Amino acid sequence: MLLATAALAACVDTLAQRRAALATKVGEREIDLVREFGVPTRTYDTGGHHFLAYVETYQVVDPGYWDPIMPIMTPPAVYNYSCTTTFEIANGTVQSFTLAGNGC
Numbered sequence: 001m002l003l004a005t006a007a008l009a010a011c012v013d014t015l016a017q018r019r020a021a022l023a024t025k026v027g028e029r030e031i032d033l034v035r036e037f038g039v040p041t042r043t044y045d046t047g048g049h050h051f052l053a054y055v056e057t058y059q060v061v062d063p064g065y066w067d068p069i070m071p072i073m074t075p076p077a078v079y080n081y082s083c084t085t086t087f088e089i090a091n092g093t094v095q096s097f098t099l100a101g102n103g104c
Helices: 002-023 030-037
Strands: 042-046 049-062 065-067 072-074 077-090 093-100
Touching (some): 030 049, 030 077, 030 093
Antiparallel strands (some): 049 077, 065 072, 077 093
């Protein structure tokens, strides 16, 4: 239980750090954002606003293990994670951002 709590706290801390870093991009010019992050995975235009989405995906492989004390075997597993960071652009500058996914 303690280990799970520590892992959750680490995730929350990482998410807070990520949000803080992305918050510094608000007010930045679109061209500078693209220079830093590269070409977005997807874009969308509506109502005079431009949205740039950057999708990151990764996998974590759990090899499983054998517990000799309690003779049980946990099978290997593959976990897929993704995080989409979307920036809203208006008048050539970043107005806001959102994060979505299980890997943010």
